[in-house]
Amino acid sequence: MEALKLTRALKSNTALQTVTQKHGHVRLANYANKSWRINLDRRESGPAMIVASLDGPSTSTRYLQQKQADLFIRPLTQFHMDQNPNKDEEMVVAKLRLVAAAAADRAEMHGVLAEQRDGWNKLLLASVTNITLAALILQALPNHDSNNVVVTLLYGFSTALMCGVNKIQPSQLAEEQRMAARLFRQLNTDIHTNLALPPHLRQDKCAESFLAKAYKAVLALDEAYPLPLFPGMLDKFPKIVRPTVWWPQHEQYHQTQNRRPHTDNNTTINGWSAEVEEELRGISETLKTGDIAEYVGLSRKVLGANSILAIAGPLLTGIAGALNLNGAMLSMSMVAGVLGVVGNTLSHAGQVGMVFEMYRNCAGFYHLLDSSISDTLSEADPEERENGELFHWRLALQLGRDPHSPLADSASKFAGKLF
Secondary structure, three states, X not given: OEEEEEOOOOOOHHHHHHHHHOOOOOEEEEEOOEEEEEEEEOOOOOOOEEEEEEOOOOOOHHHHHHHOOOEEEEEHHHHHHOOOOOHHHHHHHHHHHHHHHHHHHHHHXXXXXXXXXXXXXXXXXXXXXXXXXXXXXXXXXXXXXXXXXXXXXXXXXXXXXXXXXXXXXXXXXXXXXXXXXXHHHHHHHHHHHHHHOOHHHOOOOOHHHHHHHHHHHHHHHHHHXXXXXXXXXXXXXXXOOOOOOOOOOOHHHHOOOOOOOOOOOOOOEOOEOHHHHHHHHHHHHHHHHHHHHHHHHHHHHHHHHHHHHHHHHHHHHHHHHHHHOOHHHHHHHHHHHHHHHHHHHHHHHOOHHHHHHHHHHHHHHHHHHHHHHHXXXXXXXXXXXXXXXXXXXXXXXXXXXXXXXXXXXXXXXXOOOOO
16 A cells, blocks of 8 residues: 655654554644644545645645645555654564565465475375286286286385385375465465554554564474475374474463453453453463364374374285285285275375374464463553454454454353364
8 A cells, every 4th residue: 555645744743643543534733833634545446545634625635735745655554664764663664574575485485385295195196006006907817927026026116105105295295385385475464464554553563573573483484384305394293293383482472371460340451351351361271172172182083093004005015015926825915905005095095194284283273372362461561462352353253253242152162163
């Protein structure tokens, strides 16, 4: 968006603060013994403009633009960034735009890798299946004794290929990259959204602090979802299943979370009251005991099933190759080969690794909401927090709930309704 701003005609700090703090509403400011009317003009097409005009029904914007030579175009995001612009604050905006550009670039890279690794899954699955089926067909031929060496080699190659595929889990690799691409796009959007908001409505009112969190978020995503396959690939069969963490850990989160409310029951400060805080504490507890625990449990079950399939497929094809050397056990060899290819198909055509990663990311999503609540409530001064009403709306939308309804639901053991 672009904004039309007076720079010389409106030198008064009061006037500038009026525009920033009362955005979207008509307000009056005095300059040169005249009353100026300031409001945000939102158009159906084209950019919104901050319009200043002499107070009075007969004064038009066109007359003001003709008479004043000190009007110029300036980005609205930068206008909201600072009431008294200086080089330091403009540098913060420039750095934030660099972080947003880096996030957009990484989103594109991860998106390309997601398509590539999904292609790997399809190609490797087809290759293993065809090789094993070729071995089974050769075994079924009347003169199978002359093909024993070829069949054994085919089973051996199929077993080695299965081991490699099960180690890297291509469907899980693709899901990791898809998730990373989505999160980098979300970060890019969050940066532009926060820049467009006036300071008192942002999640972080300090521009330098927001910049630090933004670039740390990029680094945390790089660590959570690495681009290279080797080295740095995430463990596909972890011994301990935890929710995925893709955000930087803040010191506030490690502070005591069970504090007493910072506001009176009858007082609302910046959208915060004791009732709102207690509701959020209840949601946080429900997230821990309900949503996060549920998806961590599902992740463990899927991981266990995938581990069995990852071992069974190569083991069965290896046994088939060994039994093929003994002509008397040809039938058992063929049965083992069929079972091996079935197990491999269930694992990779069913994308069990992707399902495990999806469940773990779902647990991470609810863990992020819980961390967001804890970080916000750990801030002692309600004025320094994000606006309580906006925080409630954002949390409700992320949970898939109606923002106009209470978030706490005693009848349900889960906080989220989105998934």
